[in-house]
Amino acid sequence: MDHLIRISDTVKSFRESRLSALRSPAEFFDYNRVSRPADFTQATTRVTYNARYFSGNYGAIVAVLAVYALLSNPLLLISLGFLVGGFTAINKWAPEPMQVGEHVVTQKSLYTGLFVIGLPLLWWSSPLGTFFWLVGASGFLILGHASLMEPGVESEYSGIQEV
Structure with missing residues (x-):
């Protein structure tokens, strides 16, 4: 019985921490915010912001790719x-x-x-081949999305502290 309570608490904390970070598909796939970055500095800024903002979605991408890698091997x-x-x-x-x-x-x-x-x-x-495929595929997708997606208006206010 104690195991069931711990599992329930683990699932609840996972749901509160990770699933609350998921952004809606409409926001994640908003093609109106897609643009080529002007230079490497802007791309780095976008990747830094979007990696935090879409962290739940990127975690889901890695999980889906990991399941695919296991099922295809x-x-x-x-x-x-x-x-x-x-x-x-x-x-x-x-x-x-x-x-x-x-x-x-x-x-x-x-x-x-x-x-x-x-x-x-x-x-x-060949677990190493599968692991490196997973790292490469998820890195390509995540860095590609994060660098092409313009930060939203809320990013302008992310550095402001509440009083």
């Missing part, structure tokens, strides 16, 4: 499932050593077997 998905599932199963069903025939199987030997099979499988599924 089924071997990576299988190897991660094997490692996470094996780790969970060993912790849940084999906390104590057990006798199998003439051999005693310990938790340490089960982990060793899991990693001897799982790590080469994970390496073969």
Whole structure:
């Protein structure tokens, strides 16, 4: 029961912190505010402002690309499932050593077997290639959007402190 309360609190705090930062699709895809920056300084200023302003939307873009990367690489998905599932199963069903025939199987030997099979499988599924694709694709999309999107009128007042 305590786990359910912690999960509920985690979901609630995630919803309050991250999902409240999402901007509407009409605002995020407002083609009237798209323009080419005049120089590198203006592009840097736009990226700095838009990275904060659209941080929730950019996080959603990274999450969608990560799900796509996992779904388009089924071997990576299988190897991660094997490692996470094996780790969970060993912790849940084999906390104590057990006798199998003439051999005693310990938790340490089960982990060793899991990693001897799982790590080469994970390496073969090319997680580094997927990671660098994710970094490159999300960086291209986010930097492209942030540099082409003009800050709104509210950006002019962002430096003013309330009295």
